Amino acid sequence: MTKEERLLRAADRRDLTCGPITQKILRFSLPIILGNLFQQLYNVVDSVVVGNFAFDGTHCLAAVNASFAIMLVFNALYMGVSMGANIVIAQYRGAGNTRQLERAMTTTFLLSMLAGAFITVVGFLCSKPILVLLGTPADILDDAALYIRIIFLGTCGNVLYNNMNGMVQGLGDAKWPMYALIISSLINIALDLLFVCVFHWDVAGVAIATILAHILSGLLMLRRQATGVYGAKVDFRHLRMDKTIAGQILRLGLPSALQSMCFAGGSLINQTFSNRFGTEFIAAHSMLMKLDGFVLLPLMGFSTAVTTYVGQNVGAGNLDRTEKGIRTTLFLACGVTLVLSVLLYIFCPAITLIFGASESARSMAAAGIRFVCFFYIFYGVQNVLAGALRGAGAALTASLCVIGSTILKVPIGWALSARPLDLDLDAAVAAGQYADRAAAQAAGVGMEHNIGIFMAWGLSMLVGMLIILPCFLFGHWREKGITEKAKQLKG
Secondary structure (H helix, E strand, O other), X not given: OOHHHHHHHHHHHXXXXXXXXXXXXXXXXXXXXXXXXXXXXXXXXXXXXXXXXXXXXXXXXXHHHHOHHHHHHHHHHHHHHHHHHHHHXXXXXXXXXXXHHHHHHHHHHHHHHHHHHHHHHHHHHHHHHHHHHOOOOHHHHHHHHHHHHHHHHOHHHHHHHHHHHHHHHHOOOOHHHHHHHHHHHHHHHHHHHHHHHHOOOHHHHHXXXXXXXXXXXXXXXXXXXXXXOXXXXXXXXHOOOOHHHHHHHHHHHHHHHHHHHHHHHHHHHHHHHHHOOOHHHHHHHHHHHHHHHHHHHHHXXXXXXXXXXXXXXXXHOOHHHHHHHHHHHHHHHHHHHHHHHHHHHHHHHHHHHHHOOOHXXXXXXXXXXXXXXHHHHHHHHHHHHHHHHHHHOOHHHHHHHHHHHHHHHHHHHHHHHHHHHHHHHHHHHHOOOOOOHHHHHHOOOOHHHHHHHHHHHHHHHHHHHHHHHHHHHHOOHHHOOOOHHHHHOOO
């Protein structure tokens, strides 16, 4: 087979506007899922290594987790650019507009670098004050601040990868992002072990390993698109931002960024609820978040796949094929979610052993995981429908639906955890059992209410599905395409 024939076959595989729907979606989503699996290993390996090999495993595990919600807030900025780029590039790819495609790729690169520089400076300067504001326990504050500041120094590497990832996935290639993540994740694991087990750098070691892995993945993706195998690439000779395309990317990406920021803001507030239950519960919360990520990663893969699929088909004017693909993706996502939920429910007590935390922390984590397992299927439906709406260009509608469920997570968490804790502490002090609230809390009064945080997590998934379902069924997402072919459908 000649080089030209191989390129044509590769281009055909990346074209989601024709061919068997199920096969195309699986072929596109499976590399994303596998890539997400290795990306999830970044934080999980950090947690496992510090939990098992650091001087004080539970302490370090809590410190690493305490900064997670802050990173989510800042990451939302560049993830919005990545999502907007995916949608714009997918629709121009579906319409066959190579000139606009290359302009979109160049504009995406410039937007991402600006976002990375901003996040690096602001995140580094503001991270510790935010940790203090969140009520991070004093015994982990310094380590948490050290970890997150190092992570922010490597932001540009992570931004570069995610936006290159958004580009090539919009072009229909899910394999190369997977390859980059596999390589960088293996490097991350090796460096984690070296820096913690050999150099004894603890939380600083896992942070340095993570940013080096991020930089490597970003450079790998930058090199891949520069080969020109996609028929278009970033024009480094004329790095100019196309204002019209930048506006399209931001219009479609900012709702996703706002959604992510609201999610992260909700996580920050719920982190303050978690912090009130002490270091061991923070470690338990960390374990649930890491295991939760392994269930959500296939859902995120299907969501990304359906975004690109819908983007290309709406761009090409194939509405009937678009709707069939959405139904197929829903069926696949729900099936995978059910299997993973059952497995996690059964084996979660054993799985928590890998984190090396205390027995009480593992017990709290297992209780929370088993509750949340009943709600993952609702999140699967929500994620696929949100991805479909974004791909069609109705990014604002998708984001507002998700934001609504996220906002509700905060009062639910307060009502089920923080408020009953306060009532029990006040009652114990009023009854003369303890001198003050601190003494009552140290004795474990009200600690059983920590399950309320996990309950809020699960219930928000159900609410999210109930909000987005009517928007998908009765909304005008079919008329949101940005290309001329898509606009012709309005008539």
